[in-house]
Structures are given as C-alpha cells and as structure tokens.
Amino acid sequence: MRLLKIFSIFIILFLTASAASAAYCSGEGKCHRHFPNHYRYEPCESCRETATADEAEDAAVPPDEVQPVVPTDAAGTTTVKLCSNNVCTVGGNGEVITLTNYNNAVDPTYDQLIEFLKADKTDERPYTSTYVCSDFAKTLHDNAEKNGIRAGWIGSRSCNHAFNVFQTTDKGTVYIDCTGVPGGATLQDKQLNVEVGQPLTGKYLFRSGTVQMGCTLANLLIYW
Known part of the structure; x- marks a missing residue:
C-alpha cells in the first residue's frame, strides 16, 4: 500500500513537470510555454517549426516604413x-x-x-x-x-x-x-x-x- 502511494506521488510530480514544459505555437507564429498556477509568455525556440526558404527570406526583409503625409502648399x-x-x-x-x-x-x-x-x-x-x-x-x-x-x-x-x-x-x-x-x-x-x-x-x-x-x-x- 505504501509503495502504491509513493508511486502515485511520483506519477503526479511527473505529470506536473511535463505540463510545466508543455509548449505550443500560436497562429501568429509565436511559440510560448504554459506554467502551472499562473500564466505567462516565454519564448520557446524548441517548439518553433523550421522556416521555409521563402519564410526566412521574408523575415529578413524589414517592412516598408510608412511615408508621412505630404500636404499641399495651400494656406489657411x-x-x-x-x-x-x-x-x-x-x-x-x-x-x-x-x-x-x-x-x-x-x-x-x-x-x-x-x-x-x-x-x-x-x-x-x-x-x-x-x-x-x-x-x-x-x-x-x-x-x-x-x-x-x-x-x-x-x-x-x-x-x-x-x-x-x-x-x-x-x-x-x-x-x-x-x-x-x-x-x-x-x-x-x-x-x-x-x-x-x-x-x-x-x-x-x-x-x-x-x-x-x-x-x-x-x-x-x-x-x-
């Protein structure tokens, strides 16, 4: 009976540790970890899928800067x-x-x-x-x-x-x-x-x- 209790506690601790390291990738392409008892985001490089050549090239190109509005020379x-x-x-x-x-x-x-x-x-x-x-x-x-x-x-x-x-x-x-x-x-x-x-x-x-x-x-x- 005592061995059964010890084994049960070991299983619970193992599952808790597994949950703490469980990771997922969101639809936004960002990977995060779940932590028990509280929730926060943390980079998770191990769960990120390898980018294709096209995706890697796109990621290397910064978005175009939005040019400011150029008003006319009208006054008043x-x-x-x-x-x-x-x-x-x-x-x-x-x-x-x-x-x-x-x-x-x-x-x-x-x-x-x-x-x-x-x-x-x-x-x-x-x-x-x-x-x-x-x-x-x-x-x-x-x-x-x-x-x-x-x-x-x-x-x-x-x-x-x-x-x-x-x-x-x-x-x-x-x-x-x-x-x-x-x-x-x-x-x-x-x-x-x-x-x-x-x-x-x-x-x-x-x-x-x-x-x-x-x-x-x-x-x-x-x-x-």
Whole structure:
C-alpha cells in the first residue's frame, strides 16, 4: 500500500513537470510555454517549426516604413458649421459643432491613416454627458486636418451616432469611429462597415474584437 502511494506521488510530480514544459505555437507564429498556477509568455525556440526558404527570406526583409503625409502648399483654414435645412448638430455641451478644415490637407493612403490613428489619442478621452460621439468625431476630424489629412464628419440619425470618414488613395472610403468609453480607455479606434440599409457594425483596429451598434443605417449626414 505504501509503495502504491509513493508511486502515485511520483506519477503526479511527473505529470506536473511535463505540463510545466508543455509548449505550443500560436497562429501568429509565436511559440510560448504554459506554467502551472499562473500564466505567462516565454519564448520557446524548441517548439518553433523550421522556416521555409521563402519564410526566412521574408523575415529578413524589414517592412516598408510608412511615408508621412505630404500636404499641399495651400494656406489657411476654413470652418464648417454642422447645420443643414435649418437643423444643427450639437455636442454634449449643447453648442453647435464647427469643424476646422485645413486647406493644405490631402487624402492619405490607408497605411498613413492607420499611423495617424495610432498616434492620435482622441479615443482615450472619457465619454461623458458633455463629451459625446459627435464631439469625438469633431476632435478626430480637426486633428487629422491639422496633420495634413483630409477628413469628413458623419452623423446617422437612425443610429444616433457620429463618426468619421476618410477617402484613402489606395483602399477607397474608410469609416472610423474613435468614440471612447466612460472613464476612458486605450485602443478604442474602430473601422466601421457603413452601408445604408444595413446594420452598423465594425471591428477594433488595434486589438481584437468586433462591435455591433444594434441599429440599421437609414441615412447619413456627411460634412467635409
């Protein structure tokens, strides 16, 4: 009986040690180890599959650096008040929203837009009763224009929501929602699927996850 207990303890210790060294390779091509009682990532070269010649060559070539936006030499700014048919859009503070367009702004490439969004911190601002989606869209618009990127502001009354639109030179029209959350949080930028008559949905740009707005787009109010 005593020998059986000792043998059982030995088996348990052996299995625990095996689990501690168990490794897996994720779909991202990164290898990690599991540790019992807590979880962390650690490089695991022994579990990495040998790269093919093509993969090794691709890994040796650094990604192309995104070139900065080159604005035109136009000077000055113009303002656009969000009013149409005697109806004006207001922000959370009740004031009519006014956009600032920079006359030298140009349409970006998709990668240039993404680089701008990575650097811009509008999405980290907290959503409050006085700073709502229409304010987020105004701030992102003005920041993009100031950085030489032509931007638009969109409101949807059917969804009671506001977001931004950009006309990229290589991937066409791109819709961005930077609206944050109460209390503030990072990585709130989202790319939306926008089509009148369809549900308003999207996905986060800099983290995993999708968004369902719970409404169908019936109309769009667009200002450039």
